[in-house]
Structures are given as C-alpha cells and as structure tokens.
Amino acid sequence: MNKKFARLSTPYLYWLYILALFPALFMFILMFLDIPEGLDISNGLKFTLENFKQLSEPSTLIAFGNSFLYAFITTILSILFGYLVAFRLFRSKFKNKFLVLVILILPMWTNILLRTESLAGFLNSNGNVVLSLLGIKSAEFDLLGTPFAVIFGLFVTYVPFMVMPIFNSLEKIDKSIEEAALDLGLTETQKFFKVILPMSSKGIVTGSIMVFLPCLSGFAIPEILGRGNIVLIGNVIEASFKNMSYTIGSLLAVIILVVILLSIFIVSKIDKEGETLL
Amino acid sequence: MAKRSRKYLLLMVLISIISVFASGCSGKETLLFLNWGEYINYDMVEAFEKEYNCNVIVDLADSNELFYAKVKSGTTAYDLVCPAEYMVQKMYMNDLLQPLYSNDEELAKYFPTLASKEVTFMDGVNQIAEKLDISMKEALGDSYQTGEIEKYYMPYFWGTFGLMYNKQLEIFEDKQTWDTKDMDNPILLSELPDGHPDILQRNNAWKIFFFDETADEVLPTSIRVGQYSAVRFTYGAVMTYLDGTPNTPVNDGIERFRETLSRRKYTQWAADELKHSIEAHEIDMAFAYTGDCLDMVYLRFLERGLTYETLDFFTYAPTETMAHIDALVIPKNARHADLARKFINFLLIPDNAWLNNRDIGYLPPLEQVYDMIVNQKAPNVSEDSYLYFEETEEEMFWRENWAKAIQAIEPREGMDLTPFSYFETEDINRLNNIVNNIKVSK
C-alpha cells in the first residue's frame, strides 16, 4: 500500500533530472566549447579552453570576491537582526504562525525591481519623493552607488528568509526543555545562550544559506543601488548571456553552481527533511 | 466539507484553464512587435488595431544587442522588430530578415505613400542611410548591390547622441550664448531665446565630457557625470572624441579606450536610467540619446507647466556625433509579415506618425511630420476622429513648446552624423571586460 503512494514521487525525480541536472551538465559541456555566438554550432563543435581566460580578468576575480563579501556581510547582518525578530515574534503573544509568515512575505507581492528602484530614490536626497512630500529641502545626502546602499538593499530584501527558518526552529524547541533549564539554575541569559541558541542553530544555518545564495548570484539589486559602479558576479553572468556568449556565461554559472551544490549538501546533512527551510 | 472544497478547487482549475485558452485564441490576427520600452503611442496602436481588426502585442527589449539576441535565438517569432541601423546590418548579414518589398511594384502595393513620393525622408535620415549603404558595400564587396539594404528596413524614429546637462549649474548657466562659428544654420536656432552652454560650444564638447586636459576649461570635479553602460555606445563616444568616428576597430582603439575612461570615476554607469538621474538632479551631465532627453522634457511641459525657456535640463549634440535610425524590420520567421507591412504603411501616413510622435521625444523620419510639428499644426480631421485634438490653451502651449524642443535637437547643418557599425560578440566581450576592470579599480 505504502509503496503505491511512494510511487507518486517518481515522476518528480525525473522532472528534476530533466530540469535541474541535465541543464547543469549541458552548461558544464558548454564551457569547454568554442561557440562565438549563442548556441550556433553550424561551424561544428570545437573544444577549447579559451573561455577560461575570462577567469584571469581582474574584474571577474574582484566580482567573485565582492559577491562573496557582500553576501557574507548581508548574511551576518541578517543573522543578527533576523534572530532578534524571530525570537521576539516567538516570545510575543503573536502565536499565529501563518500570520507571521504572511507579514514577512507580503512585501514580495510588490515587484522586486519596483521595490529596489524605490529604495534607490530614497537613498538620495535629490529627486526624493518622500522628502519632497515631507517638505524637507535642506537634507543633502547621496548614499547611492556605495557598498552601503547595496548591502542595505540586499538586507531588507532577504532578511525575511532568515526570520522564517529561525522562527520555525524556535517553535520546535520543547517547552519543557526550557523549564528544565531554568529549574537547573540557569538564568534567562544563560538559558538563551546554552539552550535556545544551540537548539535553533539549524534554523540559523538554513537561513544563512537562504540569504547567502541569492545575494551571491543576484544582479538587479547591485545594478540599481550600486549605480552600475559595483560589479558583482551576477552582473557579469547576466551581461555574458545578454551578449550571447553562452560559453563564458556557462563557465561562470557553473562556478556559482558548485557553491550552491555545496550549500545544498550542507543543508541536506544538517536538515535532512528541510524542516526549517520554510 | 472536503467534498465542497474539492469542487471549488476543480472549478477554479477549470476556470483558469478556460480563461487561459480563451485569451489565447480570440480569432484575431496578432502582430508581435519587439520594441523599445515606451517607444510607441498606444493611442496610435489602438487606432491600428481597430482599422485592421487585429491585436498588437508589444514586447520590449532595452539594447540593440538584445534585439539581435532575441531574433537570433529564435525563441520568439516576431513579426516586427525595431533595432538601430547597425543591428539591421548585422541581422541582414546573418540572414535573419526578409525584405519589406523586393521591387517597385511591391513598393507601390505595400507602401503607396512612399512610392508616390507623397512622403519623403528628412535629410539626416538620408545621410545616415547612405552611410549604412556604403558600409554594407565595404563589408560585402561586389556581391552587394547598392541600395539593397533599403528594401529591408523602414525608418521609425531617428536622432543623434548628445550630452545631457543640468542647466542650473553655474558652469553651464552663466554663458548660454550662441557661438556663430560653431553653427552654420543660425536661422532656425537663433529664433530660440537661449542656446547651449558656451563651454560646450567653445571647446569640443567631447573634450569636456572626457576630461581632456587640453580643453580650454576642464569640468570641476564636483560635477557628477554619468556614463553609458552599453559598451558599443561608450566605445563609440570615446572614438568619436579621439578619431572623429565611432567605428575604429576594437584592436586599434582598445588601449586608448581604457586610458580615456580611466581618467575619472563616473558617478553612474547606466543606460536609459541616465536621463532619469539628470531629471532628478542626481547627476549633472551624461551621454545619452538626444531623443531620450526630450522624452523627459515633454513631461516637464505637460506636467509641471515649464516652457522650453524655463527648463532645468537639456541636451547638446556635439558637431561630430553619432546618429541612429531605429528602423522597422521583419524577421525571416515572422508569422504575420503582411500585417507587419500594413503596420509600417500605417506609420507612413503623416497624420498617424504625428500622433505616434506626440508621446516620443525622437525625431520623425518623415519631412511632412516634422513640418507639422514645427508649424504647430494638427491633422485636418473631423471631431470624432482619433486624430482630433481640441485646440485648447493647454494643447497650444504643448504644441508651441514641442515645436521649439524638437527644433533644438534637430541636427544643425554641417553636423557630421555617423551611424555605428556592428561589432562581433567577441569584441563586445573585450570591451565589457575593460569597462568592468575600470569600475573595480576605482
């Protein structure tokens, strides 16, 4: 009987093979091919290592470095503030988990580009609708184009993805364990650091991955808030595909993919069931 | 309970599937038009849809390279595409286009107003078209018949590239006089109450924009400058400044390109967003399409009641500059080529083109449309026509300022308009890398 139900998952396995693994393999092959434009192989297939030259460009290396740095800083900030929010929500009377979830993801019902563009308008005193509405004319600031602006944009966009896993993992902590900790003489602070924090670390790890990966590969937010002055690897990949150099794009995408697969491996070790992911 | 919710679910699925399919097959012919964003007046589109009982779907792209990529990849069978002339050339060479007409008979059949010389193209358009033809000849040699490319495209809008600037800045504001030696055609522009900043005219404007130390006056570092991020254009601007042509081969120009752009840090690297930044006073100067500037200028006329004289920003096209024709072409795999031809012909009627132009800051290719705008005339139609605009005070205010603005960006006589030539993907990659290297080193 159970087997019959288990069979329901089989098509999904093939679905993932076709849509997730096969294209990855395809990109892996593409990065060794010499195709001047698009997927046009009318001149025959030629193997080459020429595409790897892209990796020796200083901009590519710095873009990788910047991507990791920005993603890392955003993740740390998200852990600090995300944990705070999750913990407060968890401790509040607000026990309706569904409502918490909705409040956190509702801004996503507004398009991400629109949100980023609005933030960009806000981070500069010139042409600032909000300041103009409030009648503030004396303010003079321009944060656009700075790393701060990009990290700010990444943080406010992705911090909800940190709150949810942590909130989930906090919810799973047995109440009686907390009581036991207090009975055994721990203070509130000690209880937090010795019991609650370690027990919710699963949520922190999955949350970190949920924040780190999109920050690592995104291109729209750095493009708009960095005023085109900040080059992240997502921008280079996007430009390559836009310019029809699929081979170079694939090469860079495969590198990102390796990082992502590594993260997926970590997730599957820590959280076999993906319980804290959402 | 479960039963009811199941029924609801089924109903919802059914409704959504039906709605999807219902909208998919409304029976009307559909024209799939790949265009630039906000580069068409939807009132005109509606009129066309009504007249030919069809649907027009406008798909959008934001760079010439993307136009090419979209047509080349073949994921979509577009009926009508609107790239600039150098992409028309590349598409033609890659055999992606079909002719709009192949002989005079077809010309008369599909585009009667053009065949009967009822409409004629502006001088600038002819000038660019000629240069395009010459470069085709150079590229293809004897196998290319002179004038062949003309059968493949129809000019949609055209214009020049210029330097958009904040008029309120002291450096630009103080000396707004006309330098007659820079201007061979003073009649048209001298009617205008103010000209362009003296600093741009006295020097070679490009010198100032690229912080050339040999310029009479170098921009102070407090001036915030925006640079175009589509590298084909950036490279073109640098080479126009250095060599007088945007088409120096990449191998010859790449080192000088790097050197020129490294001179200063640019406040912003962007494409079409630059004009917004100027409009919002986030930057003071940028290299942009002159037509793009007018797009923003029109909003100032219509929404803030500013006149041409009281504008806070404008654009200046240097004497040696790049020009472009955005042209309508029909890809080879188009499914509704005939409807596309009808659409092109619709725009060859001056009244329709005039309506289309009301929303767009670029120059009309047709002389007749240009004359209508400059003379502040509207189509001569009855009140119930879609072309009818009541001559209210507001409308006349708009027409007056529209006429002034469009004259101010129309190329001056003696200006050297050079269209771009296309670069291979590999060259564009190299230029992209240079630009990225410069950005990360600042």
Added chain:
Amino acid sequence: MKQQETKYINGVPVARIEDYGYRDYSILLKIWKVISNILVYIVIFLVYLSVLIIAVKSFNADTAQSEFTKFTFNHYINMFKDSSLSYAIGNTFKISIVATLVSTIAGTLIAVGIHYLFGKRRQYLMMLNNIPLLNADIVTGISIMLIFSMIMRIPGLQYIFGFPTMLVAHVYFCLPYVILNVLPKLKEIDPNMMDAALDLGLKPHKALIKVIVPAIKSGIFAGLIFAFTMSFDDFVISYYTTGNGFNNLSIWIYSSIGRKSLKPQVYAFSTVITFGAMALLLIANFLSSRKRVKYGKKK
C-alpha cells in the same frame, strides 16, 4: 552603596539576589528588552520601507516621480487604462494562478509520495528538491531556456516559448515550497488514520482525498501562499523563459524602468495588491479568532 528597601511578605523579609552574593542584572534585561523591541520594529519597518515609498508614489501626480507635485487618485482610477500594463498584469495573474494551482496539487501528491519513501532514496530526493529552491535564479532561468531551445527544434514545437515554457519554469521553482510546507504536516498525521480508512473500505485515492488532504490542509494552504508569492514576484526566471510576447509584470517593469517613465499606474496596482492582501488576511484572521472565542475552541 544605596540602601535598598527590603520587601516583606507576611512580615518575613524577602531575600534579594544581592543577599546571595549575586549582582542583580534584571534591569539590564529590561533595557535590552526595550532596545530589542525597538530594533524589531525598525527591521520590520525597513522590510516594508520600499512598499511604503511605492504607496507614496502611487498618490503623486508627477510621472517622473522625482518630486511630490500634487496629491491624486488618478493612478488608481486609470489603473487598467494603459493597454500594455494591463496586458502584463493579466498575464501575471494567468501564470501565477495556473502555476500555483498546478504546483499545489502536484506538490501535495509528491509530498505524499515522499512521505512514504524511506532511507537513501528519500534523502536523495530531498536533496534534489533543494536545487530549485536554492539555485541561483539566473542559472535556473538559463537552464530551462536551454532545455526548451533544444525542444524548440522539434518540428511543430517552434512556438513553444511563452505561456507553456514560463509555466513549466514557475511550477519548477514553486514545487519545493509546496512540498516543504506539506511534508511536516504529513508527519503529524496519525499513521493509523490512513489504515483505518483503508480498512473501512475506502479506495486509496479516495482515502487520500477524504482523509489525508483535510488533515494537512493548513500545510497545503501555506504552500499555496508561498507558491503564489514566488510566482508573482519572480523576474529573472520569467525573463529567460518567456517568448512570443507573453510578458508578465516584472518583465514589463524591467523593460520600461529606464525609459521615459514607469507608468505611475503600476505603483497604484502594487499598493492595492500588497495592502489589499494584508487587509484581507487581517480580516480573515480576526474573523477566525472571533469564531474560536465564540465556540470556546482554543488551540
């Protein structure tokens, strides 16, 4: 040191923490509580900051949106007047609703399947299930585009790009959200319940619908909300997998954001959607909590 007042209960002095030789830090804890509360409000405010700015813009008469010129409701009144925008909005709903329904139904079935899988096979599938969730949008988008660029070469399928490709892509990245929301609920079900249903003579598929689905419906609903949100918000994957003129709202915004002006109606639409959904959910929550109080049900 300041002498503190001693408290008495029933005439017996109550020992203070200091009397045991500890310092009393409870005041710090209180300060921390206030600060952390403020921080929480700031973070939630920042998450909503962009949405609030958009709401401001939706009432601004200035198309360029660089100055608040005049307060207006016109953008709300003319919300669907721009044909290109309303076409894009229509497409967005079309794709999001169909993708959400397909992925909710399929995702629930798959989750049931996974629930009855054991051992290595289950772990393996759960790992693969994370790929659509965690993969870079741009890689996912290009992957699916590459697949369909090959399928496109099959005669008769040359016009496949558009709704079908975008639907596949959206279902692809929505499924994991549904699965991950449904699986934990499945674990909470008493395994005997299913056996009982089968013993009572229900056919397996009937048992699935009549027994399992009602028991996990809160998970299904959460998955549905997630799937809809992700599908509605997606830009990069849609951008690479669309074709033949099937533009959704994000593609429309991306292509027109740099142009003359974003039609201000889009701000009005976004405001209505976000705050409308919020109002609906708050009302629903209020009603359901009142119902619970009324019937004395407490969870």
